[in-house]
Amino acid sequence: MLTIYKIRADHTVDFAAEELKKYLRMMMPRCGEIDILYDPKATAGFRLGLLQDFGLVNEAEDPVLDDIVHIDTDCQGGILAGSNPRSVLFAVYRYLKLNGCRWLYPGVDGEHIPMQDIVPQKYEKLADHRFRGHCNEGAEYQQCMLETIDFYAKQFINVYMLEFDNPYCYYKIYYDHTHNEENIPPEPVSKDLVKQWKRQCEVEIAKRGLQFHDMGHGWTAEPYGLNSSDGWKSHTVELTPEQQEYVALVNGKRVLHKGIALNTNLCMSNPKVRTIMAKSVVDYAKASRNVGYLHVWLSDGVRNHCECEECVKLNPTDYYLMIMNELDEMLTAEGLDTRIVFIFYKDTMWAPLKESIKNPKRFSMLYAPIYRSYSSSISEGPLPEAPKFERNKWKNPPESGDYVALLRIWQENWKGPVFGYEYHFWRHQYSDPSQLYLARRIYEDIRALPAI
Numbered sequence: 001m002l003t004i005y006k007i008r009a010d011h012t013v014d015f016a017a018e019e020l021k022k023y024l025r026m027m028m029p030r031c032g033e034i035d036i037l038y039d040p041k042a043t044a045g046f047r048l049g050l051l052q053d054f055g056l057v058n059e060a061e062d063p064v065l066d067d068i069v070h071i072d073t074d075c076q077g078g079i080l081a082g083s084n085p086r087s088v089l090f091a092v093y094r095y096l097k098l099n100g101c102r103w104l105y106p107g108v109d110g111e112h113i114p115m116q117d118i119v120p121q122k123y124e125k126l127a128d129h130r131f132r133g134h135c136n137e138g139a140e141y142q143q144c145m146l147e148t149i150d151f152y153a154k155q156f157i158n159v160y161m162l163e164f165d166n167p168y169c170y171y172k173i174y175y176d177h178t179h180n181e182e183n184i185p186p187e188p189v190s191k192d193l194v195k196q197w198k199r200q201c202e203v204e205i206a207k208r209g210l211q212f213h214d215m216g217h218g219w220t221a222e223p224y225g226l227n228s229s230d231g232w233k234s235h236t237v238e239l240t241p242e243q244q245e246y247v248a249l250v251n252g253k254r255v256l257h258k259g260i261a262l263n264t265n266l267c268m269s270n271p272k273v274r275t276i277m278a279k280s281v282v283d284y285a286k287a288s289r290n291v292g293y294l295h296v297w298l299s300d301g302v303r304n305h306c307e308c309e310e311c312v313k314l315n316p317t318d319y320y321l322m323i324m325n326e327l328d329e330m331l332t333a334e335g336l337d338t339r340i341v342f343i344f345y346k347d348t349m350w351a352p353l354k355e356s357i358k359n360p361k362r363f364s365m366l367y368a369p370i371y372r373s374y375s376s377s378i379s380e381g382p383l384p385e386a387p388k389f390e391r392n393k394w395k396n397p398p399e400s401g402d403y404v405a406l407l408r409i410w411q412e413n414w415k416g417p418v419f420g421y422e423y424h425f426w427r428h429q430y431s432d433p434s435q436l437y438l439a440r441r442i443y444e445d446i447r448a449l450p451a452i
Contacts, residue, residue: 001031001032001034001035002024002077003034003035003037003044003045003046004020004021004035004037004077005038005039005046006038007039007040007042007047007048007049007050007053007054008040008053008085009038011206011207012085012088012089012208013049013085015089016048016091019089019092020046020048020095021036023096023113024118027101027113027118029115040053044076045077046073046077046080047079047080047081048080049088050083051083053081054070054079056081058083060084062130064084066130067083067086067090067158068082068083068124068126069087069125070123071094071095071121071122072121072122073118073121073122074120075117075119075120078120085209086158089208090153093156098121098123099114099119100114101113101114103154103155106144106148107147107151130419131159131211132156132157133160134152134157134160134161135161135162135216135421136163136170137163137426138170139170139174140167140171140173142197145197149205150204150208153208159211160201160213161216161295162202162212163295164215164218164228165218165222165284169231171189171197172188172231211292211293212290213291213293213341214291214294215291217297217298219277219296219297219298220262220264220265221264221299223276223279224243224266224273225240225243226243226256226261227261232260232300233260235260235261237256237259239254246266246267246276247265248264248306248311249267249307249308250305250392254267258301260301262299262300262301263301263304264301264304265298265306266299268316268319268320269308269310270310274322277323278323278330281296281340282327282330282331282336285331285334285338292339293339293341294338294339294341296323297342297343297345298316298343298345302346302347303346303393303394307391307392312391314352314353314354315350315352315389316348317347317350317352317355318353318355320348320352324342328340328358328363331362339364340363341365342365343365343368344365344366344367344369344407344418345370346370347389347394349406350389350406351406351410351412351414352413356413356414360416361416363416364417365414365416365418365419366419367418367420368420368421369400369423370423370426372398372399372423373398373399373400374428374438376400377400377444377445378400378451378452380448383401383404383408386402386405386408387405404452407452422445424441424442424445
C-alpha cells in the first residue's frame with residue numbers, strides 16, 4: 001500500500017499530492033487506496049515538500065521565481081521536492097513523466113497514462129529559463145482556458161498571463177462565432193460573466209502556484225473615463241474638454257486614434273496625466289494582491305504619440321519611465337511590493353534619452369518585438385545598426401536583429417530583468433498550415449535566447 005505524506009502545509013503542495021494520487025491510481029488500478037497525510041517527520045512513502053524540508057541545498061538565485069525539481073524514489077515512494085511549492089507540483093509531473101505519463105495537448109483526451117508499476121527514479125534540474133509562460137490573447141472560451149492552465153503546469157510552464165482587467169473582447173470573438181455565424185449561431189456572453197470567468201481562471205492559476213501576470217493594455221483608457229472593454233472596435237466618441245486635455249495631440253487634433261480608445265496614447269508630459277495613471281495602477285494593485293506581476297503598458301496603437309511642445313522634447317519612453325517612477329513611489333507609500341512590468345513595444349522600443357528607473361528591484365522589462373519577421377529566426381551573429389526614432393513616422397523594423405540592436409541600447413540604461421514576449425502564434429500560423437516551418441522557427445528562437 002502506498003502513502004503520500006505532505007511535509008509542508010501549503011495549498012499547492014496539497015494539489016500536488018492529489019495529482020500524484022490520481023495518476024498513480026490510474027497507472028496501477030489494482031494498487032488499492034493511496035492515503036494522503038500531513039506529517040513533517042515522515043521517513044517512508046512519498047514525501048512532498050520544499051528542498052530545505054529534506055535538508056537539501058536550495059541553489060536557486062531566487063527561490064520564489066526559480067524552479068528546481070528534485071526526485072529520489074524507489075518502488076515504495078521517496079522524495080519529490082522543489083525550490084518552491086510550484087516546483088513540488090512540477091516534481092510530481094516530472095516523476096510521472098519519467099514513469100511514462102504524457103500530456104500531449106490540453107484536456108483529458110490529450111492524456112496518455114500507461115498501465116504499469118512505478119520504477120525508481122532520480123532526477124534534479126534547475127529550469128533553464130526563469131520565465132516560461134503563455135498569454136491569453138485570441139478568441140477564447142472558458143473550458144479551453146481552464147484546460148490550458150492545467151496543461152501548461154504539466155509542461156512545467158510557470159507563468160500564465162490574463163490580459164485586460166476584463167478580457168471580454170477575447171471571449172466575445174469566440175462566443176459570437178465571428179466569421180462563422182452561418183454554422184454556429186452567436187452565444188452572447190456578458191461582461192459580468194467574463195469577469196467571473198477570469199476570477200475562476202485566477203483560482204486555478206493560484207492552485208498550481210503559477211506566477212500570475214495581469215493586465216497589459218488599458219491604462220491609457222479606463223483611468224480617463226474611456227471605455228476599452230470592446231478591444232479594438234472603433235467607436236464615434238465625443239471627448240469631454242478634460243479628456244481632450246489628456247489624449248495625445250496628433251496632426252493638430254486631440255481625438256481617439258482611429259476611434260479606438262485602447263489604441264490612443266496620452267499627453268504624457270502633462271503631470272496630471274501621469275499621476276492619474278499611476279494612481280489607477282496603485283488602486284488596482286491594492287485590490288489584486290494575488291497578482292505576481294502587474295503589467296503596465298501604454299496604448300496598443302502605433303505612431304500616435306503626442307506632438308505638443310512639451311512631449312516632443314523627449315522620447316515617449318522618457319515620459320513612460322516618469323510614470324513608472326511615480327508609480328513606484330505611490331506603491332512604496334502604500335506598503336505594496338507588487339512587481340511591475342514595463343514594455344519594450346512599438347514606440348517604446350527606443351530607449352529613453354534622459355530618464356531611468358529609480359528602483360530597479362520592483363521592475364522587469366517585457367521585450368515584445370511584435371513586428372519582427374518570423375520568416376527567419378533570432379540571429380546570434382553581428383547586429384545591424386539600430387533603427388532611428390522619428391516621432392510618429394518610423395517604419396516597422398523587419399528583422400529580429402533590428403530589435404536586438406534596439407534592446408542593446410536599452411540595456412545601457414536598464415540592467416534589470418528582461419523577458420521575451422513573442423508572437424509566433426499571433427497570426428503567422430495561418431501562413432504555415434503544416435505547422436512544421438513554425439515549429440522549426442520556435443526551436444531555433446529558443447536555442448538563440450541565451451545569446452540575446
